[in-house]
Amino acid sequence: xxxxxxxxxxxxxxxxxxxxxxxxxxxxxxxxxxxxxxxxxxxxxxxxxxxxxxxxxxxxxxxxxxxxxxxxxxxxxxxxxxxxxxxxxxxxxxxxxxxxxxxxxxxxxxxxxxxxxxxxxxxxxxxxxxxxxxxxxxxxxxxxxxxxxxxxxxxxxxxxxxxxxxxxxxxxxxxxxxxxxxxxxxxxxxxxxxxxxxxxxxxxxxxxxxxxxxxxxxxxxxxxxxxxxxxxxxxxxxxxxxxxxxxxxxxxxxxxxxxxxxxxxxxxxxxxxxxxxxxxxxxxxxxxxxxxxxxxxxxxxxxxxxxxxxxxxxxxxxxxxxxxxxxxxxxxxxxxxxxxxxxxxxxxxxxxxxxxxxxxxxxxxxxxxxxxxxxxxxxxxxxxxxxxxxxxxxxxxxxxxxxxxxxxxxxxxxxxxxxxxxxxxxxxxxxxxxxxxxxxxxxxxxxxxxxxxxxxxxxxxxxxxxxxxxxxxxxxxxxxxxxxxxxxxxxxxxxxxxxxxxxxxxxxxxxxxxxxxxxxxxxxxxxxxxxxxxxxxxx
Amino acid sequence: xxxxxxxxxxxxxxxxxxxxxxxxxxxxxxxxxxxxxxxxxxxxxxxxxxxxxxxxxxxxxxxxxxxxxxxxxxxxxxxxxxxxxxxxxxxxxxxxxxxxxxxxxxxxxxxxxxxxxxxxxxxxxxxxxxxxxxxxxxxxxxxxxxxxxxxxxxxxxxxxxxxxxxxxxxxxxxxxxxxxxxxxxxxxxxxxxxxxxxxxxxxxxxxxxxxxxxxxxxxxxxxxxxxxxxxxxxxxxxxxxxxxxxxxxxxxxxxxxxxxxxxxxxxxxxxxxxxxxxxxxxxxxxxxxxxxxxxxxxx
Numbered sequence: 001x002x003x004x005x006x007x008x009x010x011x012x013x014x015x016x017x018x019x020x021x022x023x024x025x026x027x028x029x030x031x032x033x034x035x036x037x038x039x040x041x042x043x044x045x046x047x048x049x050x051x052x053x054x055x056x057x058x059x060x061x062x063x064x065x066x067x068x069x070x071x072x073x074x075x076x077x078x079x080x081x082x083x084x085x086x087x088x089x090x091x092x093x094x095x096x097x098x099x100x101x102x103x104x105x106x107x108x109x110x111x112x113x114x115x116x117x118x119x120x121x122x123x124x125x126x127x128x129x130x131x132x133x134x135x136x137x138x139x140x141x142x143x144x145x146x147x148x149x150x151x152x153x154x155x156x157x158x159x160x161x162x163x164x165x166x167x168x169x170x171x172x173x174x175x176x177x178x179x180x181x182x183x184x185x186x187x188x189x190x191x192x193x194x195x196x197x198x199x200x201x202x203x204x205x206x207x208x209x210x211x212x213x214x215x216x217x218x219x220x221x222x223x224x225x226x227x228x229x230x231x232x233x234x235x236x237x238x239x240x241x242x243x244x245x246x247x248x249x250x251x252x253x254x255x256x257x258x259x260x261x262x263x264x265x266x267x268x269x270x271x272x273x274x275x276x277x278x279x280x281x282x283x284x285x286x287x288x289x290x291x292x293x294x295x296x297x298x299x300x301x302x303x304x305x306x307x308x309x310x311x312x313x314x315x316x317x318x319x320x321x322x323x324x325x326x327x328x329x330x331x332x333x334x335x336x337x338x339x340x341x342x343x344x345x346x347x348x349x350x351x352x353x354x355x356x357x358x359x360x361x362x363x364x365x366x367x368x369x370x371x372x373x374x375x376x377x378x379x380x381x382x383x384x385x386x387x388x389x390x391x392x393x394x395x396x397x398x399x400x401x402x403x404x405x406x407x408x409x410x411x412x413x414x415x416x417x418x419x420x421x422x423x424x425x426x427x428x429x430x431x432x433x434x435x436x437x438x439x440x441x442x443x444x445x446x447x448x449x450x451x452x453x454x455x456x457x458x459x460x461x462x463x464x465x466x467x468x469x470x471x472x473x474x475x476x477x478x479x480x481x482x483x484x485x486x487x488x489x490x491x492x493x494x495x496x497x498x499x500x501x502x503x504x505x506x507x508x509x510x511x512x513x514x515x516x517x518x519x520x521x522x523x524x525x526x527x528x529x530x531x532x533x534x535x536x537x538x539x
Numbered sequence: 540x541x542x543x544x545x546x547x548x549x550x551x552x553x554x555x556x557x558x559x560x561x562x563x564x565x566x567x568x569x570x571x572x573x574x575x576x577x578x579x580x581x582x583x584x585x586x587x588x589x590x591x592x593x594x595x596x597x598x599x600x601x602x603x604x605x606x607x608x609x610x611x612x613x614x615x616x617x618x619x620x621x622x623x624x625x626x627x628x629x630x631x632x633x634x635x636x637x638x639x640x641x642x643x644x645x646x647x648x649x650x651x652x653x654x655x656x657x658x659x660x661x662x663x664x665x666x667x668x669x670x671x672x673x674x675x676x677x678x679x680x681x682x683x684x685x686x687x688x689x690x691x692x693x694x695x696x697x698x699x700x701x702x703x704x705x706x707x708x709x710x711x712x713x714x715x716x717x718x719x720x721x722x723x724x725x726x727x728x729x730x731x732x733x734x735x736x737x738x739x740x741x742x743x744x745x746x747x748x749x750x751x752x753x754x755x756x757x758x759x760x761x762x763x764x765x766x767x768x769x770x771x772x773x774x775x776x777x778x779x780x781x782x783x784x785x786x787x788x789x790x791x792x793x794x795x796x797x798x799x800x801x802x803x804x805x806x807x808x809x810x811x812x813x814x815x816x817x818x819x820x821x822x823x824x825x826x827x828x829x830x831x832x833x834x835x836x837x838x
Contacts, residue, residue, distance in 0.1 A: 340775065341783075416777070449777035511812075514777055515739070522775045523834075524739050524811070526827035530834055 031123065038126035160282050161470050164195045176279070179272035180216045182209035184279045188476050191499040198282065199473040205229050206279050220249040221273045225280035234384075236422050236458065237326055237356045240286045243277070244318050247294060251314050255307070262310050263301045270295070282472050285423030285431070285460040293321060329455040330357055332519040334364040340522065342451065342515075347372040348415045350443075352404075353433045354384040354391075355420020357453045362418075363395050373397070375414060379404040379435045381478040381502065404435050411446045419513075421454040426532060427463045428510035428525040430454075434503045437467075440512035449514045452525070456518050459532055467506040476500035557668065559604030559769055560640060562592050566608055567633045570626070578625060585609055599735030599743050599786050599806070603772035611636045643767040643820035644669055648676040651730070651765055651818040659684040660726045662719075662755075665691035665745040666700040667732025669765045673818075678707050685710040687722050691745055693803065716747050723758045733766040735786075736819075738775045738833055740811035740826025742766070743782065746804060752813035761815040768821050771833050776808050 162168040163186065176183050187201035207226055210217070224246045227233040233242045247270070254269065256262045274291060277283065283291075297317045301310045337343060343365040349372055351358050362374060374397055378385025385401065392399050402410055417439065423431045430436070430452050443450050464470060479500050480489045492498050510525035520531060569588050573581060589605035611632060647669055655661065655677040661684055663670050677684065686704055690713055691697040697713055704711040714722050723729075729751060733742040742748070742764050755762045776782045785793060787804040796802050811826030818824075821832055 341781065342777070451777075515775060522738060524827060524830050527830040527834070530831050534834070 034123050034127055038123070041126065158470075160198060160278070161196050163198050176275060179275055181272055181276045181279065182206055188493060189499050190473070191501045193468060194471065194473055194501065194503075197471060197473050200229070200475065201477065202230060202475045203477070206276070216272055217276055218246075218250050218253065218273065220246045221276060225277050228277065228281040235354065235356055236284045236286045237455075239284055240290050240457075241322055241326060243287050244290055244294075244322055248315055248318050251311055251318075254311070261303050262305075262307060263299050263303065266298050267295055270298075285462070286458045289457050289460065290321065294318065325455060325457040329457070329519040330360050333357065333453055333455070333517050334361045336519075336522065337361050337451075337453070337517055338365050338368055338370070342416070342517070343370050343372060345371045346415075348375065348413055349373070350375045350377060350407075350411070350414045350417045350439070350448075351388060352377045352385070352417075352419060352436060352439050353379070353382075354388040355453070357455070358418045358420045359388055359391050361453060362392060362397060366395055366397050373399065375400045375402065375410055377402055377404050377407055377435075377439065381481075382433075384433070404438065407439055408442050408446075411442055411448060414443070414446075414448050417443045417448055417450045419450065419452050421452050421458060422505060423462075424452075424454050424459045424516065424528050425464050425507070426459075426461050426529050427465070428528050429464060430508040430510070430513060430516075430525070431464070431505055432508065434467075434506045437506045437508035437512070440508045444512045450512060451515045451517060452513050453517045456520060456531060456535065459528060459535070461532065464507055465509075467503070471506075472504040474502040474504050476502050478502055557600065557644075557767070558598055559600035560637070562589075562601045563604050563608045563633075563637055563640070563769075565592065566605060567630070567637060570633060571630060573626075576622065578622070581626075582609070593785070594790055599772055599774075600770050602786075603735055604769045606773070607769050607771075608633065608636060640767060640769050643769070644672050646820040647765050647767060647818050648672045650823055651763070652677040652680060652682075654728070654763065654818075655682055655684055656727075657682050657684070659728060660687070661685070662687045662689075662722065662726040662729045662751070663700070664689050664697075664731045664748055664751055666696035666703075667765075669732045669767065670730055671700065671703055673730065673765055674704065674709065675707060678709055685712070687712050687714050687726060689714055689716050689719060689747060689751070691747060692716060693805075696745070716750075719747075719751050720754045723754050723760060726760060728761045728763060729755045730763045730765060733764050733770060734806060735770050735772045735774070736764075736766050736817065736829060737772060737808070738830055740814065740817070740829040741776070742809050742814065742817075743772075743774075743776075743786065743806050744809065746807045749779070749807040749809045749813075752809045756813050762813060763816050763818060764814055765818045768819050768832070771829070773833070779808055782806070782808050 159168055159172050173183050184198075184200055184204075184206050186199050187204065188199060190197075190199050205226060206229065207222060210222070224233070224242055227242065228239065233239055250270070250273070251266070254266060256265060270291075274283070294314075294317075297314060301313065305313070338361075343349065343361075347370075349362070351362070351374060365372065374392055376385045376389045376392070376399055378389075378401065380403075389399055389401055400410070419430070419432060419436055419440065421430050421432045425431060430440075432452075440450050462470075476492075477500075479502055480487060480492070489500070492500055513525040516523050516525055516528070518531065523531065566585060566588060570581075570585065573584060586609070589602070589609070592605065593602050651673045655673075659682075661674075663686060665688075674684075674686065686709055688697045688700050688704070688711060701711045701713045731742075731744060731748055731751070733744050735743040737743060752762050774783070784799060787806055788796070788799065788802055789805060792802055793799075811829075814826050816823055816825060817829060819832075824832065
């Protein structure tokens with residue numbers, strides 16, 4: 001019935017005009033007006049089909065995939081809520097459309113009734129959206145624009161998860177051109193579930209497209225970008241510290257141009273650097289928080305401050321940030337873990353991959369003469385566990401090394417699992433290296449306590465319930481390995497139906513995590529928003 | 540310090556008072572009699588007094604009550620220059636704290652009795668004064684309910700509870716500790732007290748509580764905990780083994796026993812995933828909200 005409504009569009013419109021001028025009864029006119037609005041919406045929707053429908057599909061997917069899975073109690077972010085509103089309209093319309101063709105062959109009185117009911121449902125749904133969009137100042141509303149402005153209902157999604165949207169790519173290309181930074185092109189066939197993410201090849205670094213000498217980007221930043229993209233600097237703490245050191249160099253070499261204020265000009269100078277680093281490797285949550293802090297500090301510099309003074313102040317700020325949030329936090333977390341008896345004699349501790357914080361805790365505990373042994377779990381293609389193994393064995397801790405496929409075999413021996421985190425999300429989910437949620441799941445099945453160690457500067461305001469929406473795709477060529485002279489995956493680009501997927505992060509739900517150790521103390525995973533709230537109050 | 544211990548025994552003669560309240564009253568008396576010269580000295584002597592009290596009665600509640608008392612009074616000590624004025628302020632705050640917590644049981648009872656419907660069958664564990672107060676309030680509201688109490692060996696405290704309930708004319712049945720799984724299909728809800736509420740939202744209570752919680756989870760029956768807010772303690776056990784030994788065994792056992800692994804623990808830890816709701820004088824909380832409240836209390 002919704003179909004027929006659209007088809008009769010132009011005819012109906014004239015009728016409505018006539019009805020309006022003749023002043024027919026309001027309810028019928030209202031109904032027709034609603035139908036007209038719905039048609040308008042559909043037209044606008046079709047116009048921005050390439051923009052919105054992709055997002056809606058993507059939103060629908062996590063919405064529907066979240067429904068069968070355990071739904072977290074927190075509301076979806078503002079980002080998702082307004083986009084769910086237009087999503088419900090197309091969902092209800094296809095639903096009614098789906099029911100109608102089925103009814104078409106046998107049009108009994110009951111079927112006609114059902115069609116009428118379906119039409120009413122569709123109108124009610126459009127009425128809801130119309131109500132939402134015609135500026136009803138309800139408490140829950142955010143961007144409630146008139147029907148022609150469906151666009152701003154969706155809050156600005158970050159660019160790096162909209163790669164399959166050509167309009168967003170065009171905007172990004174324009175922005176990078178303005179900042180004189182080369183655009184890095186995607187490489188290889190992307191698995192369809194992750195086609196909204198970037199996938200770069202390590203063999204084509206961004207710096208090949210840079211002119212020499214580059215006047216826009218500071219050499220320290222160029223070096224940092226290369227180190228990121230080649231994996232020389234890896235791990236969220238290491239990346240943040242390297243970033244802050246590079247920024248310190250930038251500030252030292254900076255001179256305020258004439259007629260410009262340091263507080264505003266420096267922030268503008270940093271923007272292309274950040275875009276460049278983002279192109280080399282997507283920013284991590286910890287780096288994002290550090291950048292926010294620096295920008296705030298820079299913009300808080302009073303305008304009457306002399307340049308040298310200001311630069312010194314900024315350098316000191318950065319130094320103290322590194323010291324407090326990273327180094328001292330690590331010391332406090334180690335102290336907390338050891339004193340509160342989280343590592344006791346006779347423990348068998350399982351660690352995954354290489355987390356600088358977890359290694360630090362274990363080394364400190366060993367220095368305090370706790371008797372324990374460690375099982376290091378590793379996984380391809382990064383094999384970061386080898387680095388962790390090297391550091392622990394150097395200290396003299398007795399270790400065992402297994403691959404992740406053997407984790408259910410050794411878990412009966414394990415008394416505790418220590419995991420590091422890349423970021424802690426606002427709904428209590430832990431974002432960490434891919435494979436972490438697998439280990440947490442198996443540990444839960446064996447009733448082994450899982451402890452996550454994380455500094456508070458890695459807590460971020462984002463909310464995510466699955467690993468698809470926002471992730472990082474690493475170079476797919478890393479998965480190719482040569483064994484006994486043969487390389488099975490060598491010509492994978494030529495196979496049209498073959499895709500290689502090299503994910504970097506995954507997301508662990510809070511029910512699998514027993515305890516989070518931060519420098520503020522030991523908290524359950526569900527208390528992360530409390531800490532965020534306390535931190536915001538402090539600032 | 541000797542007179543503190545005698546004071547504590549004196550307080551214990553009033554059986555209706557929680558052991559933590561008695562401890563706090565003792566500490567208040569100690570504060571009044573203290574002749575120290577400095578604030579730091581005062582705090583140190585109070586801490587040592589608390590340690591001494593836990594040496595007499597090693598329950599979780601005593602240690603948590605002591606720590607909370609210390610925090611409550613020392614939040615103001617930095618404002619006044621004169622030591623005696625400081626002490627006066629501390630004493631006043633101590634009295635205030637004591638008053639607040641003696642009202643807490645009534646507040647809890649007021650919140651909880653509405654969850655007991657007419658005709659309900661309740662299961663409870665061992666002797667808990669808070670649960671008794673809740674059931675008293677429910678009976679006063681003319682609700683008809685019947686109670687199953689576990690015997691709760693080794694001290695048969697359940698019998699004590701059953702007698703108290705009989706005085707209220709509530710039909711009560713004493714069951715064996717081993718019969719919890721058997722009786723759970725007949726009951727509608729489970730209410731237990733707590734000796735301590737830990738940071739994760741779990742509770743520390745008389746041994747046998749963990750079993751009861753597991754069984755009620757398996758039968759999908761709600762498991763309610765009633766506890767006053769001074770029982771919140773800064774502990775985060777991951778499993779049974781992680782609970783410190785000084786809480787698991789009675790104080791005299793700790794002093795005399797040679798090999799602790801041969802002794803029977805008197806408390807166990809119930810993780811928050813098995814608890815439906817906690818009724819406290821701060822309100823009705825879910826286990827995840829306990830951490831929120833603890834952060835407010837302690838930080």
